[in-house]
Amino acid sequence: MEVFVIRGMSNSYLTSDGVLIDAGVKASDVMRIAREHGIDVKYLFITHYHVDHIRYAHDIVKAFNCKVVASIPDSGVVEGREKPRSAGALQSLIFAIMRVKPVSVDVKVNDGDIIGGYRAVYAPGHTPGSTAYYKDGLLFTGDAVVEHGGKPALPPRSFTLDMDEAVRSFNKLLSLKPRVIYPGHGNPITLGT
């Protein structure tokens, strides 16, 4: 499986098996890479409800007619039925300024569900339903694990709802012993073979 990094408000990843992880990049940028590599985008996996990860979800669904996948706890915000729980004033302001068009979630995943060959791994703390997606040693973490200095790092405290829970989730994800971590921010981290 090949993974293409698309950079925007957050990292999005397009895999050669037709999965786009997160929607922080414009549909046109996804389209260009999908065309270049002949990829049929079947799924949009959402790691969590933060604006920088779902901003372009509506456009992307329109462009590709792909199925949206998100965790049960974060689906309410993604679908616009619930207000996001904010970790602080700065974040509230960002949510207020950045209006995001909601999308309906076609597949609401539970911890451990397999979808399109990927395992959904709940990693709460950063948001109530933060979720990583795992396949063949590759782990897409959203902000549950970010990259700092080439190493796995915790999400920033000021944007994280429950730091203790985030630490437990961080350890849970690393215990999967992924070969490569694809974080929501920073560079992919290669841990082993």
Ligand SMILES: [Zn+2]
């Ligand atoms: Zn986030």
